[in-house]
Amino acid sequence: MGKIQKITSTCKRYETELPQKQAGEIVKQKFPGEAKLYLEMDDQVLLGLYDRGVWRVRPDGQGIWDSFPWEHVQKLVIFNEEQELRLVRRGQYFLGRLRRDEACGSQAYVMDEEQKMWGEGQRADEAWSVLRSSRGASVWVPEVLGIDGGAIGLRVRKYFEFPNATEKRGLVAQIDERLLEFCPWPNHRGCV
Known part of the structure; x- marks a missing residue:
């Protein structure tokens, strides 16, 4: 488990229903470069x-979409x-939020931790690995280095607040979490 740190972060909520086209425009606007999915x-x-x-969801060319299949996304x-x-x-629309760690945000307490993904990883090529479970399921994972025969992890950042004791909400509350990266899980020790 990681250590609690103090950072600045913003959270923008999309509480009105977003049509598929608008959801796609938000992705293009907020992620002008490379990101993980x-x-x-x-x-x-x-x-x-x-x-x-x-x-891109597979390295073999079968999972490359120029037109994203929004109608099948849950x-x-x-x-x-x-x-x-x-x-x-939600129905034909999407709801959600954008969490961004940036200098002009509000103060937040966070802790980064790794979570092991099921299965054992094998390097497929220089940019992709594949996780296979003992039950036969598999999933392609992009850009995880040094995992041949090992496990793959996911680095997650958890956001906490420490309520005032007079609020009667407990000592600490997890208010959000977000994914940071896929990572190797060497010798089952973790990646953080």
């Missing part, structure tokens, strides 16, 4: 990369080291 689709979970309008999490956009489907 976590997608919950109608029938599968996909991990991948986004780069300037191109969505949850989209797009992230990099600085920020995360999380959108969840």
Whole structure:
């Protein structure tokens, strides 16, 4: 487990229903470069990369989308080291939030930790690895170095607040979390 740090962060909520086109425009605007993806689709979970309008979820060319299949997305999490956009489907629309760690934000207490992903990783090529479980399931993971035969982790940042004792809300409350990166899990020790 990591140490609690004090940083500055902002959180913008998208509480009005966003049509698919508007959700796509927010992604383009907030992520002009490369970012990582976590997608919950109608029938599968996909991990991948986004780069300037191109969505990649597999290294074999089968999972490259110039036109994103929004109609099959139940949850989209797009992230990099600085920020995360999380959108969840509600009917034909999306709701969500953008969490960004930046100098002009409010003070926040955070703790980074790694969480092990299921399965054992194998290097597929210089840019992709594949996780395989003992039950036969597999998922492609982008850009995790040094994992041959090992496990893969996910670095997560958790956001906390420490309520005033007079608020009667406990000593500490986790108010948010966001994904930071995929990482190797060497010797099952973690990556942070």
